[in-house]
Amino acid sequence: MSDKLFLFTPGPVMTSDKVKQSMAHSDIPHRRKTFENYLERNRANLLRLYNANDEYTAIMVTGSGTASNETALSSIIKETDEVLLIKNGVFGDRLDDILSCYNYTIHRLEFTWGEAPDVDAIDKALAENENIQWVCMVYQETSTGMRNPVGEIGAVVKKNGRKYFVDCVSAIGGEDVNVVRDHIDVASGSANKAVSGPTGISFVCAKRSSVPSMDDVPRRNIYLNLQNHIKWAEERSQTPNTPAVTNFIGLDAALTELHEEGIENRIARYQSCRTIIRDGLQKLGLKLLLSEETSSNTVTSVFLPEGVDVVGFIDDMEERGYVLYPGKGPFHERNMFQVANMGWLPEEECHKLLAVIGEVISK
Ligand SMILES: Cc1ncc(COP(=O)(O)O)c(C=O)c1O
Structure with missing residues (x-):
């Protein structure tokens, strides 16, 4: 851990x-x-x-x-x-x-x-x-x-x-x-x-x-x-x-x-983390719930590939130091999880997170 x-x-x-x-x-x-x-x-x-x-x-x-x-x-x-x-x-x-x-x-x-x-x-x-x-x-x-x-x-x-x-x-x-x-x-x-x-x-x-x-x-x-x-x-x-x-x-x-920092700069920082996360998840072949236009600046909802269990995935990610939440309600059964980029998270950590997600889903 x-x-x-x-x-x-x-x-x-x-x-x-x-x-x-x-x-x-x-x-x-x-x-x-x-x-x-x-x-x-x-x-x-x-x-x-x-x-x-x-x-x-x-x-x-x-x-x-x-x-x-x-x-x-x-x-x-x-x-x-x-x-x-x-x-x-x-x-x-x-x-x-x-x-x-x-x-x-x-x-x-x-x-x-x-x-x-x-x-x-x-x-x-x-x-x-x-x-x-x-x-x-x-x-x-x-x-x-x-x-x-x-x-x-x-x-x-x-x-x-x-x-x-x-x-x-x-x-x-x-x-x-x-x-x-x-x-x-x-x-x-x-x-x-x-x-x-x-x-x-x-x-x-x-x-x-x-x-x-x-x-x-x-x-x-x-x-x-x-x-x-x-x-x-x-x-x-x-x-x-x-x-x-x-x-x-x-x-x-x-x-x-x-x-x-300035509210505009804070929002721009969140938007750039969100872009890194959305692009990276799609490069891993994962499907996003929302379009770019309707998606907020700080929460990305994404589906795991079939056969990867969301609860096990979340546990494996936490073992490696990254905490993510599973989807709620009807999305839980559809193997959805969420990546939020609120708070004090540098862009560099978003890149590292994506590498770890890739490692865990290929396992
Ligand atoms: C939009 C929204 N409203 C209300 C709440 C409830 O907040 P709390 O759990 O801090 O009481 C949350 C929590 O995530 C939320 O996202």
């Missing part, structure tokens, strides 16, 4: 030495200025990352990506609002789980995994039902690696005068997320994916005017209440409860690093 693992996974991801070192800090309390400075810097850096303007606010939640989705979805939908959920993979189903748990009226538009949602069908669904006030969708459907047409759907949502929630957990830091241009009212995100930060911290970027006041929605939970997080952040530069202080500091290092 190799000592060092290279995580070609869509989270957790590799972090830089700077991020790791930042988290070996001296102990600090959260109810003092030093922590408040971290919190404010993170909020400002997140707003830049989402390309938000001053109509938006950003808050952090201690918890993984699901915590940010649940914080938003448990708090933004009024009792009278109905929801249009667009799904084409596992993470659309996870949004469904959250929305169902809070007993909302949900209208589902389900599309084949690996196929783009039909924008006209969304337009029609909105035109036919005025009670639908929120449209919910995943930006990058991580289970296939598909980049959903967020901008096109955003234009339709705006035209119909509705609101738009987008799960940006695996997209933020790796895709050109722009909440203003794409008419996104509320977006979630997580540190330990394309942002290349620590696990256990996630965030929400929200247009203030799209978040109903505490008087307009019943309080549905305690810890994950978006309005309460916004109130504490905006009024006191604080979190309502004791946060994972170390993760806030790790996120600060990761966001600082990301903005120093």
